[in-house]
Amino acid sequence: TYKAVLRVPHGCEGKATTAVRVQIPEGVIAVKPMPKPGWTLQTKKGKYEKSYQLYGQAVADGVKEVDWSAGSLPDEFYDEFVFRATLTADLPAGQKLYFPVVQECDGAADRWIEIPAAGQDEDALESPAPGIKLLPKK
Template identity: 85%
Template sequence: MNRYLLSAGALVLGTGSAFAHVTFETQEAAVGSTYKAVLRVPHGCDGKATTTVRVQIPEGVISVKPMPKPGWTLQVKKGKYEKSYQLHGQAVTSGVKEVNWSDGSLPDEFYDEFVFRGTLAADLPAGQTLYFPVVQECDGVAERWIEIPASGQDEDALESPAPGIKLAPQQ
């Protein structure tokens, strides 16, 4: 029993700062697979309710479909990919580049999740982290979770890190 308590304590102490940031529930996925992104928003901005959550979809994440959220307006911005990808034997050259949930209200004292799914292209580099910049807007204030660590930089050193997923080898 003590072993479990120590593990739980280490988890809480080791991830305390992560709870203050927008993060993904599942932080690893295999290239070439479908990834269900559950974006966790733990608080508002400076005590104000969150009214908009915008997620930039990085290159190599294709066929993105966001989940509608009751009480929120859902919009996507589409555009051309930098290159052509194969999906179910078909060439895919454009798709969702940004997902935007707006006109909602998530009070500062509550937590919520915003969900989308997409396919991680088979040629993404396994072993690296893929970042999804997020802007969280609240009545006249915004939190920009857009910082991406430079090569060799510790992600924990960033003040406003973008949520990311570690790319595992294709299975």
């Protein structure tokens, strides 16, 4: 089980954050987001590209996006948005797994959705998607 913590350190151009939306990549299953007081929580579900095994059961669909909305996080504060998930054994160790995020604000948005192409330095991206490096199972 993996606990993802999305930190929102600022608003958009000084405006309060009103929504945080995260796309769940293929191979990440059994997603359960943590509710936040004062925010509306919704998930969008869909079919996976293939079935995965979870506790001996085949799982063919699940959460593909998590949306926290209708809240207000002023620019001068930060907060965290949390979900837990299972990273399947099919995910290749040594690679990075990206979770594109859109941060919506009053009349503005920051789209943290850029994923580097093969061989591209992710530090060169203007709005990189958050990601995790997959380590070999111990």
